[in-house]
Amino acid sequence: MAEDDRDIHPSVAELVRTVSGLARETKGELTADIQRIFDALLSRTDLITLGVPRSSAHGLDSNWLYYDTEIAVSFGKARDTRVPAHDHGTWQLLAVYQGSLEYLGYRHELGDAGHASLEVTTSVTARQGEIIKIGAPPDDVHEWVALEPDTYILGVYPTAFTPVRKYFRGNRLGSGLQTGNKLPSRYFERPETGFGG
Numbered sequence: 497m498a499e500d501d502r503d504i505h506p507s508v509a510e511l512v513r514t515v516s517g518l519a520r521e522t523k524g525e526l527t528a529d530i531q532r533i534f535d536a537l538l539s540r541t542d543l544i545t546l547g548v549p550r551s552s553a554h555g556l557d558s559n560w561l562y563y564d565t566e567i568a569v570s571f572g573k574a575r576d577t578r579v580p581a582h583d584h585g586t587w588q589l590l591a592v593y594q595g596s597l598e599y600l601g602y603r604h605e606l607g608d609a610g611h612a613s614l615e616v617t618t619s620v621t622a623r624q625g626e627i628i629k630i631g632a633p634p635d636d637v638h639e640w641v642a643l644e645p646d647t648y649i650l651g652v653y654p655t656a657f658t659p660v661r662k663y664f665r666g667n668r669l670g671s672g673l674q675t676g677n678k679l680p681s682r683y684f685e686r687p688e689t690g691f692g693g
């Protein structure tokens with residue numbers, strides 16, 4: 497392959513290194529450059545064959561495409577059950593590689609005795625090629641459900657998850673919510689074991 501060809505057709509490894517480096521610089525701001533690299537990554541039909549296995553709380557067949565002490569890139573298949581509202585204490589970028597997601601993002605405010613207040617900041621259906629920004633705290637609470645059986649997600653996030661994650665419960669969470677809706681909630685904490693995503 498000629499040098500020029502490599503410039504025109506970067507490998508998956510080059511694309512992953514580029515997007516992780518850009519995300520590290522912008523702290524997860526979804527810039528035009530990051531969008532462009534994501535677009536190139538998400539068009540790769542070989543992505544599904546790459547990476548090394550990782551444990552994941554909410555994914556199936558999930559792999560690491562990149563991991564260092566500051567940032568990580570994961571790729572995996574979504575489970576067919578709703579991922580309950582939870583936090584990681586950090587921003588994230590989630591991109592739909594195949595399929596679609598119903599996604600809700602929340603700002604949270606903790607109260608006493610396990611009570612919390614949630615406000616919906618994002619309520620979208622994300623389809624193939626679309627990227628979701630999960631905000632930094634207090635906007636880092638998120639829940640989602642795959643809308644199709646074979647939904648695959650690419651994630652970029654700092655490796656500094658908080659050691660304890662919070663799961664939020666509430667009988668009004670999870671369906672038909674609009675941006676700006678405010679909901680009472682309760683939460684419980686669970687140790688972050690093995691950086692599970």
Ligand SMILES: [Fe+2]
Pocket residue numbers: 582583584638693
């Ligand atoms: Fe998560």
